[in-house]
Amino acid sequence: MLNIFPKLSEIPQELIVEKSIEQGSSLINGELVRLDTDSQDVCSPIAINHGGELKPVRLGSHPLMNHEIAGEILASSISAMRSEVWKSKSIDYRASCIEEFIHELAKYKDEIVRLLMWESCKPMAEAISEFDRTIEYIRLTIDAYREMYSGSETQYSNGFAGKIVNSPVGVVLAMGPSNYPLYETYSLALPALLTGNSVIMKVPRYGALLHSSIINLMQGAFPAGAINVIYGKNEETINPIMQTGNIDMLAYMGSNMFAEPIIQSHPRPYKLKKLLGLDAKNPAIVLHDADIEETAKELALGALAFNGQRCAAIKIIFAHSSIYNELMEVLRREIESEKIGMPWDSDVRITPIFDRNRILYLKTLMEDALSKGAINYTNGGGTVLHTIFIPSLLGNITPNMRIYSEEQFGPIVPVVKYEDLDETIEYVSNSDFGQQISIFGKDEKVIADLARAYYLQCGRVNINTKCQRGPDIFPFTGKKFSGAGELSVTSTLREFTLRGVIAGKDNSITNGVLGMI
Ligand code: G3H
Numbered sequence: 001m002l003n004i005f006p007k008l009s010e011i012p013q014e015l016i017v018e019k020s021i022e023q024g025s026s027l028i029n030g031e032l033v034r035l036d037t038d039s040q041d042v043c044s045p046i047a048i049n050h051g052g053e054l055k056p057v058r059l060g061s062h063p064l065m066n067h068e069i070a071g072e073i074l075a076s077s078i079s080a081m082r083s084e085v086w087k088s089k090s091i092d093y094r095a096s097c098i099e100e101f102i103h104e105l106a107k108y109k110d111e112i113v114r115l116l117m118w119e120s121c122k123p124m125a126e127a128i129s130e131f132d133r134t135i136e137y138i139r140l141t142i143d144a145y146r147e148m149y150s151g152s153e154t155q156y157s158n159g160f161a162g163k164i165v166n167s168p169v170g171v172v173l174a175m176g177p178s179n180y181p182l183y184e185t186y187s188l189a190l191p192a193l194l195t196g197n198s199v200i201m202k203v204p205r206y207g208a209l210l211h212s213s214i215i216n217l218m219q220g221a222f223p224a225g226a227i228n229v230i231y232g233k234n235e236e237t238i239n240p241i242m243q244t245g246n247i248d249m250l251a252y253m254g255s256n257m258f259a260e261p262i263i264q265s266h267p268r269p270y271k272l273k274k275l276l277g278l279d280a281k282n283p284a285i286v287l288h289d290a291d292i293e294e295t296a297k298e299l300a301l302g303a304l305a306f307n308g309q310r311c312a313a314i315k316i317i318f319a320h321s322s323i324y325n326e327l328m329e330v331l332r333r334e335i336e337s338e339k340i341g342m343p344w345d346s347d348v349r350i351t352p353i354f355d356r357n358r359i360l361y362l363k364t365l366m367e368d369a370l371s372k373g374a375i376n377y378t379n380g381g382g383t384v385l386h387t388i389f390i391p392s393l394l395g396n397i398t399p400n401m402r403i404y405s406e407e408q409f410g411p412i413v414p415v416v417k418y419e420d421l422d423e424t425i426e427y428v429s430n431s432d433f434g435q436q437i438s439i440f441g442k443d444e445k446v447i448a449d450l451a452r453a454y455y456l457q458c459g460r461v462n463i464n465t466k467c468q469r470g471p472d473i474f475p476f477t478g479k480k481f482s483g484a485g486e487l488s489v490t491s492t493l494r495e496f497t498l499r500g501v502i503a504g505k506d507n508s509i510t511n512g513v514l515g516m517i
Helices: 067-082 091-120 124-149 183-194 211-221 238-243 256-265 292-308 324-336 356-371 421-430 444-454 491-495 508-516
Strands: 025-028 031-034 038-050 053-064 155-157 160-168 171-175 198-202 227-230 249-253 273-277 282-286 314-320 392-395 412-418 436-440 460-463 497-505
Touching: 025 067, 025 211, 031 211, 038 091, 053 091, 067 171, 067 198, 067 227, 067 238, 091 124, 091 183, 091 211, 124 183, 124 491, 160 508, 171 183, 171 238, 183 198, 183 249, 183 491, 211 227, 238 256, 249 256, 273 491, 282 292, 282 421, 292 314, 292 324, 292 412, 292 436, 314 324, 314 421, 324 392, 324 412, 356 392, 356 412, 412 421, 421 444, 436 444, 444 460, 491 497, 497 508
Parallel strands: 171 198, 171 249, 198 227, 249 273, 282 314, 282 436, 314 412, 392 412, 436 460
Antiparallel strands: 025 031, 025 227, 038 053, 155 160, 160 497
16 A cells, blocks of 8 residues: 555656755845754655655755744844835835735746645645635735725715825734645735735745745845744744734734644733634534535535645534435545545545644544544545545544544544534534534525524535635634634735724815825
8 A cells, every 4th residue: 555655756757856945044134044043854745665665755954943033033023114114115116016026926836836745745736726826816915905005085074084094013923824835824924015014924834845935036025124034933933022022913824722822922912913714623514405426525525625634624524314324325435536646646635644743633533433433434544554644434423522523634524413403503503613614405495594593603604515715805714713803815904904094173274184195
């Protein structure tokens, strides 16, 4: 089975790693500063098969900054915020700097897609889509910004005249997750920059090397201090700068486990503005009249795309008892036919997992569930082959099993049999999470009634389709422990902006002043 891992001769020629990336510098106060701090070696989760023996592939290294360098970065960001270098520039100036940057970034598509495959093991089609989506997201954001913020009309009320004005929040710390190291990092950092904030961007733990060319581009694209880049461990870099109380906003996509200590490090956490995308345990509810074949296909895609390493993945399925057996049979077939392989193999969905600790956690969840009566429906499901976790369909799931309420973030598909829809409403109400839910069925009245009940608890209700963030014009939100604030090409801009007003009694001086604003 370890033959899943390729021989050198089986790797497409254009994807072979010929030269490692030794990222020894970072963008600090407008310069690419070489750092003599510790560094982190980066190896691919993909190993090469040398006559049956697996050999690691070293991809390169990046700096591990310490708190002193993080402190210099913070000082640079504060100084940029207090000066006129970025925030006071016109909307058009900032928009054209970012447009130019995006134009240059587009030239690095092949390199970044290749690194997404080697470092994150993202299937090629999804890596290409992540790159294209990032570029598109920023282009749409720039268009929306020009439309939304290019001057407001004077408003009159009760003898007053006033104009709404917008200002940046201040120093924004932007942190993307390891599963979307490009899209979710830059769909936070660039809108924050566009709206005039000083941005400190933290490179995610996995998927770090692809930022190497990007920060080189940033150095030429933005004035000193407008954006600085941190590499390293949160305890050494992020928590110390939070402790100063000088970070005004945290824009963060990832898990509660890491977000909480960051927020708690701030001396006045209530003062910190937050835009958060956090953990999720998105359920799919399969009604008695669902089209089983179509539903099973969508469930497998929703649960297993990119090994289920998506915050918006379907993480638990509730199947009505009348269709439970049939659904399990079709789902088993779907899951067992999932193609397992390397990111460049066509139609592959299951690839090596980038975080080794996740594999141990998945095994623990499996063992816990099986010891409490869960049934493993899939042949070989849960087997670990080096960094590959064979997808498992687990039936007979009950509330006392950890996988019932904990987010697996990996290729385990747990299914609960229900009799009454109230059981699903109760699950959603009692869950700590409230990102999304999917309903599969045909009866419009039943689906509408359920959607009304669920949307009070979740950020999005999906009808006969998997949970997902896109299209990016829709708000992506999470209730309860799944998030705070709202992401989309338009709403992210509002999150990074503070609204104010310039107003006076409705007379000629006030109107004269407002005419000049
Ligand atoms: O991990 C984050 C979300 O899953 C992003 O949404 O996978 O539907 O694009 P998506």
